[in-house]
Amino acid sequence: MRGLALVVATLRQVCGSLTGAVGLAIVAMVLACAVFAPWLATHDPDALDVLNRFSAPSGAHWLGTDQLGRDLYSRMVHGAAVAMQVALSSIAIALTLGMTLGILAAYLPARSERFVLIVFDVIASFPSLVLALAVVAVFGPSTLIVVIVVAVTLVPHFGRVARSQVLTLKSAPFLEAERILGASWPRVVFYHVMPNILGPLVILASMDIPVVITIEAGLSFLGLGVRPPLASWGSLIQDGYQYLSESWVPVVVSSVALGVATLGFTLFGEALRDAVDPRIGREHG
Amino acid sequence: MTPAQPVSVPSGIGAARAGLVSAPLVSMRGISVVFGGAVRALDDVSLDIADKEIVGLVGESGSGKTTLCRVLVGLTQASTGTVEVGGAAVAAQLARDPLAFRRKVQMLLQDAVASLSPRMTVGRSLREPIAIHNLPQQESLARLDTILRRLGLPPDVLAKFPHQISGGQARRVGVARALVMQPQLIVADEPTAGLDVSVQGELLNLLLDLQQEFGLTYLLVSHNLNVIRRVTQRTAVMYLGQIVEEAPTRQLFDRPAHPYSAALLSTNPVIDPQHRRTRIVLQGEIPSVVNPPSGCRFHTRCPVAQPRCSSEPPPLVAIAMKRAVRCHFPYSLDLQR
């Protein structure tokens, strides 16, 4: 299967650089935590043990406990799950929606295209946090809200890139060749346009993951994100920050988790982009 | 600007009405294409192509030869004029039964490798026409297999991607893809462009063989005059959106009537010093299509232009059986052999 071989080859190239390998390792770790959270966690992240609040790291609680006695390590692991859920679902939605709108914009007549672009601009001009504030004020905080808000703010990003990709592609001989063979427009778009613009969009998506993680953490920090007691790294940081005087461990643990995850995805995304770009250059060279 | 009188002399309607030859497969009359209101890519062009004929189209940048091809295959809409293939207008055929038209008229684009979808294997690309036209699977795949063997494409090429195959192979893949639909007419845009001299002979032999075997009709565009001379039966020379000369190929090359044809043909560098002609070097640049010169469009660069040439645009006129020239003073640039 060519796809699999390509993925493996790309990953191998990513590991070629130190930063890429480190990034890939961190990404793998975070994803493992996200997927296998119930098994990797030692305790139920919501289990209260008030008598043991702010206990230091020990055999029973590897990273200690927070202000309600909940195991910090388990909450951190589940935080990965939350971060990944939000990041991957919002990006997936934004990519699909953005790509669809971008393709339409490239093929629609000038007026309609301008309308789509204006919609993009309006959304893009809204800072995501302000939008989140507004939406949360109306609907209350929840994971779903965060996902939708973040997805909406990312749509213009993918939409514009998709559109410019399609525009460059429009003059490509193979699209004309397909037209000459008699291919209908839907066929051309599905089989010939989309596969060729997906690559750059996926790279973009991978580089957006750390951004979304941070946005989600930020929203949760402000209490506008996931609903407590769900363990988001952002809310962990908020809790730790509030009780900093009692113990510095929660804040440090959750900040480090957030920082390392963001760094890891950034390094991975960049290495991925580097791994793919020169290959594209060489493939066509 | 007075429009030129369109005359299609070679295998023309006149001959058809006289019952001498059957109606041409392709009949283009008075084709004009204007882009954005300003760029007159084609100006009142008429051309006929008989069934099973090989016609060559020669011209430089701005001549309109590519646009003419695109009009013929229905990619570009002509602003005025009619295009008929097989007796019916192209626009009507595309409206009524686009797939049938596409099966009848195919085009090979200049960049053979770029004509193939980059993320599809060659095999998949070859099966595209079968899928698009819903052709009977078994029969078509068998035919495809025969064609591939006929074209000398090894079976391992099917699993490769376009960027992994050579220009020559890509060209043959394009031909195979067109042939699977059993077309009547193939428009070939620079079929030997990018091919090394050592392999172009093979491709041309192939195109000629296929023409015999499948009874194909070709419109061949090439800037390689040797290819035109060797492969085509009749040639039209274009300049700035008009046909300036049309003649049987041998006659055109032996004695071009239009000064531009003479100059163009003389630019072909010849290896054997004994066969070298005097090179006619034209002055000036090719004028812009947006603002073509008045009168005869070639007069600004014509070495033998006269006062009449700058004021009066010459019509395309028959000067012999099957020959037409758009010039007030044809043969004034007669080359010494």
Added chain:
Amino acid sequence: MTDQAASPSSALVEIRDLVLEASTPRGTAHILRGVSLDIGRGRILGVVGESGSGKSSLASCLLKLLPSNMTRLSGSIAFDGTDLLPLPEARMREWRGRRIAMIFQDPMTALNPLFTVATHLVDVLRRRHPGLQADVAMQRARAALVSVGIADADLRLRAYPHELSGGMRQRVMIAMALLVEPDLLLADEPTTALDATVEAQIVDLLDQLRRRFSGSIMFISHHLGLVAQLCDDICVMYGGTVVESGPVADVLAAPRHPYTRALLACEIDAQDQGGRLVSIPGEVQDPVAPHVGCVFAPRCSHVRDACRTGIPPLRDSAGLRKVACIRAEEIA
């Protein structure tokens, strides 16, 4: 080629056993497999080859503008006595644009879209003659444009590259190259991208200029007809090696290497009407694939077992010619 029997340094450039290898994901690519050739003083050498011949890489080697994935560059390039290969980059930079100039297939690679033609020309002049006064420089720039056949020189001086046509840009590039007053002018397919009638103009220009230009020219092309008309000497390359070289008229009239013969036989106008067109069966050797013996052997109709044991050396042949074929005399 200039007479080798005379002083050995009578040639301006003597390239000996030039090997260029680069690393690719699929392995090491052998781009040049031991190229040896001479560029005579004041002569025009046409370097002819098809895809994969390495002719463009040869030009890059002369300028030492090498690909970043290069792994090996060995041999010697003696330019007027100095071996260019061991020269450090700083010294090499002095050579480029001073003693060696180049014109490309695409003039836009040499022209900066942000600067006017005048700026380009004056820049070149100032590099050659530092401290040149502005008005003198402008005069010379103007004269340079006139010398390459550009009417309205004043108008063109003020123009930007994108405002000029292809042929015009090519003329500007030639003017720039000539202003360098180089000892060696490299021309890499300078007319390939031009329309036929414009190409004829540029070829005509080059023909006129060569009489006034005292340096040597290396003219790289895949077009045998052009080389036949413009050049004094010819060097035929295949698969990274030189297969034949000598005075152009001689080589093309009586080729001695099987590849040269086959190539000439493929030229369409040379063949009689009505017969089938000739081509060379097979494909050019993949530069990455390991190969022993003559690079042309797989496609040669005169091949023998001995041909596969080692790359045939480029040896002297009668009439100042060289051939790299062990059977050259037999086949003739």
